[in-house]
Amino acid sequence: MIEKKLDIEVLSIWDDAKQMLRKAEKEGIETAWDRLMQQTPHCKFGETGVCCRLCTMGPCRISKKAPRGVCGADADVIVARNFGRFIAGGSAGHSDHGRDCIEALHAVAHGETEDYTIKDEDKLFRIAAEVGIETTGRETLDVAKDLAADFFENYGTTKGKSSFISRVPEKRQKIWADLGITPRGVDREIAEMMHRTHMGCDNDAANTMLHATRTCLADGWSGSMIATEISDILFGTPSPRSSQVNLGVIREDQVNILVHGHNPIVSEKILEAVQEPELIALAKESGAAGINLAGLCCTGNELMMRQGIPMAGNHLMTELAIVTGAVELIVVDYQCIMPSLVQIGSCFHTKMVTTADKAKFTGAEHVKFEMQNGMEQARKVVRMAIERYGRRDSARVEIPCDPVDIVTGFSNESIIRALGGSVDPLIEAIKAGKIRGVVGIVGCNNPKYKHDHCNVNLAKELIKKDILVIATGCVTTAAGKAGLLVPESISMAGPGLQEICGALGIPPVVHMGSCVDNARILQLCGLLAGELGVDISDLPVAASSPEWYSEKAAAIGTYAVASGIDCHLGHPPNITGSELVTNLALTGLKDLVGASFLIEPDPFKAADLLDERINSKRLGLGLEQ
Numbered sequence: 054m055i056e057k058k059l060d061i062e063v064l065s066i067w068d069d070a071k072q073m074l075r076k077a078e079k080e081g082i083e084t085a086w087d088r089l090m091q092q093t094p095h096c097k098f099g100e101t102g103v104c105c106r107l108c109t110m111g112p113c114r115i116s117k118k119a120p121r122g123v124c125g126a127d128a129d130v131i132v133a134r135n136f137g138r139f140i141a142g143g144s145a146g147h148s149d150h151g152r153d154c155i156e157a158l159h160a161v162a163h164g165e166t167e168d169y170t171i172k173d174e175d176k177l178f179r180i181a182a183e184v185g186i187e188t189t190g191r192e193t194l195d196v197a198k199d200l201a202a203d204f205f206e207n208y209g210t211t212k213g214k215s216s217f218i219s220r221v222p223e224k225r226q227k228i229w230a231d232l233g234i235t236p237r238g239v240d241r242e243i244a245e246m247m248h249r250t251h252m253g254c255d256n257d258a259a260n261t262m263l264h265a266t267r268t269c270l271a272d273g274w275s276g277s278m279i280a281t282e283i284s285d286i287l288f289g290t291p292s293p294r295s296s297q298v299n300l301g302v303i304r305e306d307q308v309n310i311l312v313h314g315h316n317p318i319v320s321e322k323i324l325e326a327v328q329e330p331e332l333i334a335l336a337k338e339s340g341a342a343g344i345n346l347a348g349l350c351c352t353g354n355e356l357m358m359r360q361g362i363p364m365a366g367n368h369l370m371t372e373l374a375i376v377t378g379a380v381e382l383i384v385v386d387y388q389c390i391m392p393s394l395v396q397i398g399s400c401f402h403t404k405m406v407t408t409a410d411k412a413k414f415t416g417a418e419h420v421k422f423e424m425q426n427g428m429e430q431a432r433k434v435v436r437m438a439i440e441r442y443g444r445r446d447s448a449r450v451e452i453p454c455d456p457v458d459i460v461t462g463f464s465n466e467s468i469i470r471a472l473g474g475s476v477d478p479l480i481e482a483i484k485a486g487k488i489r490g491v492v493g494i495v496g497c498n499n500p501k502y503k504h505d506h507c508n509v510n511l512a513k514e515l516i517k518k519d520i521l522v523i524a525t526g527c528v529t530t531a532a533g534k535a536g537l538l539v540p541e542s543i544s545m546a547g548p549g550l551q552e553i554c555g556a557l558g559i560p561p562v563v564h565m566g567s568c569v570d571n572a573r574i575l576q577l578c579g580l581l582a583g584e585l586g587v588d589i590s591d592l593p594v595a596a597s598s599p600e601w602y603s604e605k606a607a608a609i610g611t612y613a614v615a616s617g618i619d620c621h622l623g624h625p626p627n628i629t630g631s632e633l634v635t636n637l638a639l640t641g642l643k644d645l646v647g648a649s650f651l652i653e654p655d656p657f658k659a660a661d662l663l664d665e666r667i668n669s670k671r672l673g674l675g676l677e678q
């Protein structure tokens with residue numbers, strides 16, 4: 054964790070970040086790191102989860118002197134309720150994004166938009182058949198109508214199960230059924246979480262935590278999975294392609310537009326607009342060499358996976374991208390967008406545009422995107438960016454370093470294709486110990502850590518141990534900047550991984566997408582377990598979110614564990630004020646769902662801990678080390 058005095062050298066491992074932090078300091082621009090310092094030390098009650106604000110008899114905070122709130126709730130109950138609401142927020146984020154995708158599919162299917170189409174018909178038919186919709190001899194749009202209707206039902210209360218429940222190995226389904234945590238409906242579980250945590254409802258911490266796992270399972274196996282599958286259907290299933298990362302992807306001589314947020318529905322149209330000859334001509338009239346589009350965070354991941362659009366940076370780079378002085382406009386959808394971007398933008402000529410009514414930012418211009426007007430609005434946004442180019446102060450432009458090459462686009466479909474049509478070669482490599490296991494490193498940045506230090510070093514350590522790494526979310530950018538997302542990086546891997554990845558021509562760290570795309574990892578685990586006839590918890594796989602910050606990341610970690618995947622976190626959620634809840638997370642869940650959390654801030658130690666878990670799974674399966 055970072056010391057009180059701001060010493061730029063220790064804030065990030067990256068030169069582009071440090072150069073921009075120095076520029077920000079010189080120009081008097083405040084960043085997340087400055088504000089973290091203002092907020093430190095954090096409130097201990099909040100940090101340990103024992104502050105309750107759930108009713109106006111309180112707020113209550115638990116201490117030795119006052120071990121119960123006014124209503125009598127103790128630390129265990131208060132911590133569990135706070136955690137329950139925390140993951141309900143995260144699950145709602147992913148799943149409401151998923152709902153927006155269903156609405157998009159519904160609009161396309163019902164002919165309500167000309168701006169969006171079905172790009173991957175094969176996948177539409179495949180998914181529809183998988184969830185039990187009749188497909189033979191039917192029109193594409195009729196199948197799409199039925200699929201949208203089926204997916205909508207995943208959110209309600211009548212269907213009572215996820216459309217993708219068949220992706221869950223039977224042994225896992227039984228564990229959930231026995232515990233009563235089979236997710237019934239996305240909205241139902243989230244609403245029930247809010248209900249349970251109302252004063253005077255679920256006052257048994259363990260029971261509340263069990264429902265938390267159910268809520269997160271609804272996110273992973275419904276909300277997020279639906280978001281991913283529909284995005285593939287509407288915009289194309291990713292396949293390997295090259296791209297670039299870091300602030301060097303911002304171009305001094307071009308109009309720079311950054312897309313930020315999570316849902317590709319807006320950014321895909323922006324991408325189409327920047328390729329239109331009239332708009333490129335307009336940019337040239339304004340003196341620019343062209344229009345450059347780059348991504349931030351997960352909208353960036355979505356565009357990168359499917360279209361190869363370069364990535365300017367991850368969560369902690371979003372403010373610093375503006376500090377280059379060369380960004381004309383940032384267009385956002387929702388989630389993980391710091392409100393400070395408006396303030397930093399106003400220190401430059403950078404315009405911030407919001408597009409979703411559920412995510413407006415004071416000081417930003419709102420250009421509402423709907424299914425019927427996506428293209429028109431996208432053109433409008435691009436024109437705004439071109440107009441801003443004339444206001445750029447070239448004396449303040451500073452773009453650090455050259456971009457780094459990466460390879461992206463590893464959907465399960467493309468991985469299976471690369472393996473020759475089935476997961477068998479992967480299983481064989483695992484059995485032979487050439488790939489000893491697989492770890493998904495996912496999630497965020499958090500200014501409490503040296504930026505990307507843990508993300509990068511954990512990945513490096515794991516591949517050395519012949520553990521294949523799957524990266525999603527903001528870890529992607531970190532891995533990319535470290536040169537880990539190109540096939541040449543096999544030189545940094547252990548001999549087994551070198552052999553397998555070398556033969557396949559893939560990097561030892563594979564980019565599988567955005568945060569909702571962690572559903573791809575769930576599906577892959579389900580496939581592997583199914584092939585082997587075991588449960589997911591028997592597989593030599595694990596998850597990690599070393600520098601996580603968000604409610605969504607906590608939901609992801611929880612659905613991983615509830616699916617049988619051990620999950621490493623760099624730091625615990627705000628639960629340590631309850632021994633019961635902490636013990637449940639670290640050990641108790643193991644007995645219930647066959648996996649648990651492990652906490653370790655040091656990436657080198659974390660790699661050893663994950664290695665141990667993978668080893669024990671290998672032994673359990675009777676595989677030699």
Ligand code: XCC
Pocket residue numbers: 315350351367368388389495496497498525526527528567568602603605606
């Ligand atoms: Fe957000 Fe998804 Fe975290 Fe990045 S990784 S900071 S949640 S953008 Ni999902």
Ligand code: SF4
Pocket residue numbers: 105106107108109110111112113121122123124125126131252253
């Ligand atoms: Fe206090 Fe209980 Fe109200 Fe929470 S629910 S604020 S512990 S009285």
